Amino acid sequence: MNLTRVAVFVLLCIGTLAHAQQAPDGLQFNVPYLCNDGRVYVVHRCEKGPKFEACFYQHEPDSERYNTREAVVYQMTKMCKVQGAAANGVAGPLQASASAPSSAQALGALNNSRWECGGGTSMTVLGCQRQAGQEACFVRLEQNGKLVAQTAKPANEIRAHLSTCKAMPALNPAYLSEFPNPLGVVQGMLVGKPQENVTRAIGALYQLSEIIKVLAGPREMTADETKLLSDYAKGQAELVRQAEKAFPGQRFDPSSNPYIFKRNDPRFGFEGIPVWTTFLTNGTQSAFARAVGGSDDQYAIAVDREKRAATQKVENDIKEANAEAHYAKDPGSVAVRHCVESGRSETECLGEGMKVGFNELMGGDIQEAIVGKIPTGLRLTGVYSANGFGLNFRQDFVYVVCGTLMPEPRTYTVDRSGMQVSVSIPITSPPLILSYKADGSLSGQGRTIDVAGEVPAGGGGGSTTYDTHTTTTTTQRQLEPGEEREYSADQLHQNGGQFSVDQQTTSSSSTPTFHRAPTVPKTERCTVGTLPAGSESIKTSTILTQVLGSKASKSANSAPGLRLNGKYEVPGGLKIEFRDDSATLECGESFNSEGYEIVRENGQMIVKFQNNTGPLSLVLQPNNTLIGSGVIDVTGRKAIQAADGGVGYTPRNARCSLGTLEASK
Structure with missing residues (x-):
C-alpha cells in the first residue's frame, strides 16, 4: 500500500489553506508557500537563460534550488498554497494572531513537546521552523500508541488546540520525539506485497536503533532511549515470528535483510528504505553523519549525494500522488477515498485506510487474530x-x-x-x-x-517527580569574511565561498515524570x-477530529441503544456496512453514510435509516438477515482534485435493488 498517497489525500482534505490573489501565471515572489510535503517554500526570483527561464526557490536557509519557470509555477500553484500576508493583503492561517506567542523562544519551546489530549490520544509537536515570518510544525497524533495522522499545521493553530491538552513529560533526549513507535515504523514502510513490507519494516527498526546508539555515543543510555530500543527489538522479533509463520520456508531474520547497512555506509537510511525522509528531521540526520563520518570529506560528499537523491524521490512521489490521488487503486487509498466520499469523518477515514494497510502487511485482520472476531448482528452502544x-x-x-x-x-x-x-x-x-x-x-x-x-x-493514583536535565545543542555560525583564518581546516564547514563553524550551547531544564501506582x-x-x-460512548475519532480541526461525519446517531455490526448485501444489489454510529450504503460506485436506529414496531425489529433520498426501513429477521423491497437511490459524491489544488466533489448517484441482505461470513 502506498501510504504517501493516503497521507497526501488526507492532507488535501484536512489542511487549512488560504487563498491569495495570483499573478497571470499564478506565481508570487518572496511569499511563503505551504506545500503538500509539509514544507514552506519561498520563490525569490526568476531569470531568463538562453534555453529557458529558471526560477530560484528554497525551503531551508542553505537549500536554494532552481527549476524551469513552468515546473515551479505548476508546483506552487497546483501543489502549494500561499500562506500569511499575500499580495492582496489577505492573512493566511500561518499568520500568528496578536495574542499568540511568536518568538523564536516560544517556537523552540513548542518543538519536541508531547501532549495528552484525552481518550487515549496523544499529540507530539516536532520539526518546528520559522521562515519568511511564519511558524509551522509537524503534528503527530497517536491513539493508544497507534499512529493516526502526521501532518503540518500552523503553529498558532497548534497552540489553540493545546489549550485543551495536558503537557506530558519531555523525552530524554528531546529528539526522541521524532522517532515513531514500532507500529508507526511498520506503517511508514508499507509499499504493497506483505513479504516486502515485513522486510522493509525489519530493516527500518534496525536502522532507527542504530541511529539512537550513535547519537548516544559513549555515555550511558537514558531510560527513554533504553525503552525505545527495547520496543524496537520486540517489534522486530514479533515481525520475524509472524512473517515466518505466515510464509513458511521464507527467511526474515535480520542477518538476511538487504537493508542492514553499516553505520558508515552512505546508503544508510536513504537507499531502499527512506528512514531519514520518512521519520526524522535534517538536524538529526546531520548529527548522525557528523558522529559517524567526522571530518571524512569523501563520506560527507557521498551522504550528500544520497540525501539529494532521496529528497528528489520524495518530491517526485508527492507530484505523482497529487496527480493520481483520486485514481489510486491500492486497498488503503481506496478505503480512504470511499470513506471520505460517503461523508464520514476525515480522521476516521485516515484510520480506516491505515488499518487496511496494516492488515495488508500481515495478510489478515490483526485485531481479529488477537481479540477474536466481533460477532455479526445485534450489538449495543x-x-x-x-x-x-x-x-x-x-x-x-x-x-x-x-x-x-x-x-x-x-x-x-x-x-x-x-x-x-x-x-x-x-x-x-x-x-x-x-x-x-x-x-x-x-x-x-x-x-x-x-x-x-x-x-x-x-x-493512590500515582506521584510526580522532577528531574533536571542538561542539554547541549550544536549549531552552526556563519563567519564573517576573513574570520575563517582563525580556525583550523577540520573546524570549518564550507558552502561555496562562505564558511561556518560549530558552536555549542548548554541549557538545563526540569521535567516532571508521572509514576503510575x-x-x-x-x-x-x-x-x-x-x-x-x-x-453515549465517546468515540475516539470524535476527539481526534476536534484536535485536528478536520471535518466531522455528516450524519451519525450516537445515542445509546441497539446497533448492528457487519457487512450485509443483496447479490447484485445494495450493500450496507454497519458501525456503532452509522452505516454506509454502497450502490455501485456511490457511497453514502447515514445514521440509523433499531426500533421495535408491530411485533418486528425495524432498522430505520436517515436516508437523504427518502425513507429506508429494513426488517431484521430472527435468522440475522435484513428484508426490504423495491429499489433505493443512493446519493453519493466523487472526490476529485479541484482547480485550486484542493479536494472537490462531484455528485455520483446510483439506484440498487433491495431484497434479502445477508451478512458476510
Missing part, C-alpha cells in the same frame, strides 16, 4: 449504570465497572428470542444475563454478583438492578 455498577458498550467490548475496580474490557453477546433481547457478559459463572427493556434500559433483575478485577495499590487484585460485590441508559 452507550453507557448504562446505577448503584456503583456500570457498563460501557462498544462494538468490540463492554467495559465493566463495579465499585472501586478499574474499568476492564470484556467480551459480550447479544441474543434475540422473538422480540426479547438479552445481553450475556462472562464476568461470573454462569454469565451475567441482562434484559434489554422497551424503555432502553438494561435489567439484571437485582442479581448480586462478585466481580474480580484490580485497583491501584494503596488507593501499581495495581493489586480485588473482588467487589455489586447488585445489578435496572441500569438506565446514561450517555
Whole structure:
C-alpha cells in the first residue's frame, strides 16, 4: 500500500489553506508557500537563460534550488498554497494572531513537546521552523500508541488546540520525539506485497536503533532511549515470528535483510528504505553523519549525494500522488477515498485506510487474530449504570465497572428470542444475563454478583517527580569574511565561498515524570438492578477530529441503544456496512453514510435509516438477515482534485435493488 498517497489525500482534505490573489501565471515572489510535503517554500526570483527561464526557490536557509519557470509555477500553484500576508493583503492561517506567542523562544519551546489530549490520544509537536515570518510544525497524533495522522499545521493553530491538552513529560533526549513507535515504523514502510513490507519494516527498526546508539555515543543510555530500543527489538522479533509463520520456508531474520547497512555506509537510511525522509528531521540526520563520518570529506560528499537523491524521490512521489490521488487503486487509498466520499469523518477515514494497510502487511485482520472476531448482528452502544455498577458498550467490548475496580474490557453477546433481547457478559459463572427493556434500559433483575478485577495499590493514583536535565545543542555560525583564518581546516564547514563553524550551547531544564501506582487484585460485590441508559460512548475519532480541526461525519446517531455490526448485501444489489454510529450504503460506485436506529414496531425489529433520498426501513429477521423491497437511490459524491489544488466533489448517484441482505461470513 502506498501510504504517501493516503497521507497526501488526507492532507488535501484536512489542511487549512488560504487563498491569495495570483499573478497571470499564478506565481508570487518572496511569499511563503505551504506545500503538500509539509514544507514552506519561498520563490525569490526568476531569470531568463538562453534555453529557458529558471526560477530560484528554497525551503531551508542553505537549500536554494532552481527549476524551469513552468515546473515551479505548476508546483506552487497546483501543489502549494500561499500562506500569511499575500499580495492582496489577505492573512493566511500561518499568520500568528496578536495574542499568540511568536518568538523564536516560544517556537523552540513548542518543538519536541508531547501532549495528552484525552481518550487515549496523544499529540507530539516536532520539526518546528520559522521562515519568511511564519511558524509551522509537524503534528503527530497517536491513539493508544497507534499512529493516526502526521501532518503540518500552523503553529498558532497548534497552540489553540493545546489549550485543551495536558503537557506530558519531555523525552530524554528531546529528539526522541521524532522517532515513531514500532507500529508507526511498520506503517511508514508499507509499499504493497506483505513479504516486502515485513522486510522493509525489519530493516527500518534496525536502522532507527542504530541511529539512537550513535547519537548516544559513549555515555550511558537514558531510560527513554533504553525503552525505545527495547520496543524496537520486540517489534522486530514479533515481525520475524509472524512473517515466518505466515510464509513458511521464507527467511526474515535480520542477518538476511538487504537493508542492514553499516553505520558508515552512505546508503544508510536513504537507499531502499527512506528512514531519514520518512521519520526524522535534517538536524538529526546531520548529527548522525557528523558522529559517524567526522571530518571524512569523501563520506560527507557521498551522504550528500544520497540525501539529494532521496529528497528528489520524495518530491517526485508527492507530484505523482497529487496527480493520481483520486485514481489510486491500492486497498488503503481506496478505503480512504470511499470513506471520505460517503461523508464520514476525515480522521476516521485516515484510520480506516491505515488499518487496511496494516492488515495488508500481515495478510489478515490483526485485531481479529488477537481479540477474536466481533460477532455479526445485534450489538449495543452507550453507557448504562446505577448503584456503583456500570457498563460501557462498544462494538468490540463492554467495559465493566463495579465499585472501586478499574474499568476492564470484556467480551459480550447479544441474543434475540422473538422480540426479547438479552445481553450475556462472562464476568461470573454462569454469565451475567441482562434484559434489554422497551424503555432502553438494561435489567439484571437485582442479581448480586462478585466481580474480580484490580485497583491501584494503596488507593493512590500515582506521584510526580522532577528531574533536571542538561542539554547541549550544536549549531552552526556563519563567519564573517576573513574570520575563517582563525580556525583550523577540520573546524570549518564550507558552502561555496562562505564558511561556518560549530558552536555549542548548554541549557538545563526540569521535567516532571508521572509514576503510575501499581495495581493489586480485588473482588467487589455489586447488585445489578435496572441500569438506565446514561450517555453515549465517546468515540475516539470524535476527539481526534476536534484536535485536528478536520471535518466531522455528516450524519451519525450516537445515542445509546441497539446497533448492528457487519457487512450485509443483496447479490447484485445494495450493500450496507454497519458501525456503532452509522452505516454506509454502497450502490455501485456511490457511497453514502447515514445514521440509523433499531426500533421495535408491530411485533418486528425495524432498522430505520436517515436516508437523504427518502425513507429506508429494513426488517431484521430472527435468522440475522435484513428484508426490504423495491429499489433505493443512493446519493453519493466523487472526490476529485479541484482547480485550486484542493479536494472537490462531484455528485455520483446510483439506484440498487433491495431484497434479502445477508451478512458476510
